[in-house]
Amino acid sequence: MVLGKGINRMNTGTSGTRRSLSPDTRLKVWVRAGGRCVICNRYLLDGQLTGREATFGELAHIVGQTSSVGSPRGLDTMDLADRDDPDNLVLICDDEHDELDKTATRDFFSVELIKEFKRVHEERIRHVTAFSPDQTTVVLRMIGRLHGSAVEVDQNTTALAVITTSHRFPRFAMAYDRSSIEIDLRNIPGEACGSQEYYRMAKSLIDEVIEHKLTEGALKDQIKHLSVFAFARWPLLVYLGSRLDDTIPVDVYQRHRSNQMWEWPSDSSGMFAIQTPSAVTDTGDGVLILNISGTVQCARIPCELQNAPCFRMDWDDRSPSSDALSSRKALQDFEEVIRGLFAYIESSHGGIERLHTFAAIPMSAAVMLGKVLNPKINPHVILYDRTLSGYEPRLEVGQR
Numbered sequence: 239m240v241l242g243k244g245i246n247r248m249n250t251g252t253s254g255t256r257r258s259l260s261p262d263t264r265l266k267v268w269v270r271a272g273g274r275c276v277i278c279n280r281y282l283l284d285g286q287l288t289g290r291e292a293t294f295g296e297l298a299h300i301v302g303q304t305s306s307v308g309s310p311r312g313l314d315t316m317d318l319a320d321r322d323d324p325d326n327l328v329l330i331c332d333d334e335h336d337e338l339d340k341t342a343t344r345d346f347f348s349v350e351l352i353k354e355f356k357r358v359h360e361e362r363i364r365h366v367t368a369f370s371p372d373q374t375t376v377v378l379r380m381i382g383r384l385h386g387s388a389v390e391v392d393q394n395t396t397a398l399a400v401i402t403t404s405h406r407f408p409r410f411a412m413a414y415d416r417s418s419i420e421i422d423l424r425n426i427p428g429e430a431c432g433s434q435e436y437y438r439m440a441k442s443l444i445d446e447v448i449e450h451k452l453t454e455g456a457l458k459d460q461i462k463h464l465s466v467f468a469f470a471r472w473p474l475l476v477y478l479g480s481r482l483d484d485t486i487p488v489d490v491y492q493r494h495r496s497n498q499m500w501e502w503p504s505d506s507s508g509m510f511a512i513q514t515p516s517a518v519t520d521t522g523d524g525v526l527i528l529n530i531s532g533t534v535q536c537a538r539i540p541c542e543l544q545n546a547p548c549f550r551m552d553w554d555d556r557s558p559s560s561d562a563l564s565s566r567k568a569l570q571d572f573e574e575v576i577r578g579l580f581a582y583i584e585s586s587h588g589g590i591e592r593l594h595t596f597a598a599i600p601m602s603a604a605v606m607l608g609k610v611l612n613p614k615i616n617p618h619v620i621l622y623d624r625t626l627s628g629y630e631p632r633l634e635v636g637q638r
């Protein structure tokens with residue numbers, strides 16, 4: 239038999255000359271076997287005595303390389319030209335190779351038996367190494383304006399943020415549709431004044447993209463994970479969050495003012511303080527105020543809501559800051575606290591049917607707020623935006 243390392247150990251026959259195996263052939267057999275012996279499954283790069291890394295495997299011919307009596311299993315009808323093919327070679331331990339080819343043991347190891355060892359082993363390696371955690375993510379970009387200003391969120395920007403902060407690999411094009419999921423709100427007129435018409439058109443565009451791309455991609459099992467990059471007025475971000483499929487895990491990113499980047503700049507926690515009404519009232523209307531990146535001007539809240547039971551979330555005892563959430567951890571903390579608050583409202587203030595919401599929150603938190611809302615359980619949430627004439631209701635989430 240001829241060894242795969244290019245050394246012919248016992249080729250003394252007269253029917254052929256000794257041939258070295260090509261590097262390509264050796265590589266194929268090693269890869270097919272997963273670097274493990276087809277007989278005992280030993281990992282063939284680990285020394286058993288020293289633990290040092292070296293090659294302890296050899297390639298053995300199943301049908302011998304030459305058709306001679308001295309070549310183990312060489313007296314076969316197989317064409318000589320086929321004998322150095324990867325299909326006729328097995329990866330085994332070097333000491334087992336010796337035993338396989340001894341004259342005294344040849345009746346144990348038929349061509350059929352070794353072929354079967356090879357087939358079962360190589361199929362198993364291919365199967366078990368096929369499984370890996372899916373590290374891909376589909377990027378959803380929603381690009382809008384904020385008081386007239388827009389930011390660029392190009393593919394490089396999102397790829398960098400996704401790879402460096404979550405170690406995922408972005409897929410911009412889905413197999414069924416060669417385009418990415420993108421909601422471009424920049425050409426809709428009326429953003430600067432936050433008009434009702436602007437919100438109506440923006441909402442309709444969000445609905446269209448979600449229904450035609452996200453829902454379709456999810457149904458076709460093309461989306462296993464979603465990375466959301468969004469820049470727009472906060473009620474639209476909440477609405478986007480509320481339209482995301484609950485069954486798909488989502489990472490939400492935001493552009494940080496401190497460094498103009500979309501990667502999370504720190505690993506600090508988020509600390510929030512909650513205030514709730516002391517008395518339970520049976521009013522159908524409640525107010526939710528979120529002061530995280532700024533402060534809601536309570537005096538400008540419509541008069542009819544001034545005496546409604548008020549729930550308030552503050553950025554701990556620190557001053558609100560535009561970079562209040564600077565880490566994924568802080569966003570998770572926000573998600574946990576806001577979930578807890580909605581659960582509390584449901585259990586202790588179940589009479590509230592409409593929650594009028596006023597917020598100065600980072601963009602990622604707005605998307606998360608929408609994602610957390612469960613229209614089946616939570617009150618109907620009415621989102622107010624600040625306009626020249628004060629806070630105006632602009633969007634609603636959850637129809638009771």
Ligand SMILES: [Zn+2]
Pocket residue numbers: 275276277278279280330331334
């Ligand atoms: Zn072995």
